[in-house]
Amino acid sequence: MIQSSTNSRKALLVIDMQKGSFTSKTPRFDTEGVVDRINQLAALFRQQGHAVIFIQHDGSSANEFVPNSEDWELLDGLQVEQTDLLVSKYVNDVFYRSELQAVLAEQKADELFMTGCATDFCVESTIQSALAKDYNITVVADGHTTGERPHLTAEQVIEHYNWVWQNMIPTKGKIEVANFKSIVQPIEN
Incomplete structure (x- = not known):
């Protein structure tokens, strides 16, 4: 599924997988599994010459996730290579007043694979x-995570949003939700 036609370039977005979002006070569902799947996808994207983009929240204005602080750093388990791209964001929507759209244009990427944290905030608003910007989108169903909410478990939140995204009506592009195995299986055969 990651195989690219000559007209399509893909980018893997890894949203807010930062230490400050994964603390004992903010546990996330299946963190190790999500990190492992992101690492495997990133390796496949790099192998095929597609962009891997790590997005980090810069909350300097709220004195949170200040660049170069421990909270701002990416999780230790993530495998980041020198060829990967880094983009700062300032609100839930990664596109808002960030360099993301320019980076995607430079990469000629029109198909985005979405992963990261938190399902119901930054991942959702970015999708x-x-x-609305007409990108083709593949949400990695088991490649995003969140925490418990007052009325839903983290697993229920993830299941709910995967359902919502599967049933959205895209503008010009497409949106699909696929689990990790169905994305990498065609490559392994």
């Missing part, structure tokens, strides 16, 4: 924004 909505990407749809």
Whole structure:
């Protein structure tokens, strides 16, 4: 599924997988599994010459996730290579007043694979924004995570949003939700 036609370039977005979002006070569902799947996808994207983009929240204005602080750093388990791209964001939607769209244009990427944290905040708002910008989107169903919410478990939140995204009506592009195995299986055969 990651195989690219000559007209399509893909980018893997890894949203907010930062130490400050994964603390004992903010546990996330299946963190190790999500990190492992992101690492494997990133390796495949690099192998095939597609962009891997790590997005980090810069909350300097709220004195949170300040660049170069421990909270701002990416999780130790993530495998980041020198060829990967880094983009700062300032609100839930990664596209809002960030360099993301320019980076995607430079990479000629029109298909985005979405992963990261938190399902119901930054991942969700970025997907909505990407749809409005006519990108083709593949949400990695088991490649995003969140924490418990007052009325839903983290697993229920993830299941709910995967359902929402599967049933969205895209503008010009497409949106699909696929689990990790179905994305990498065609490559392994």
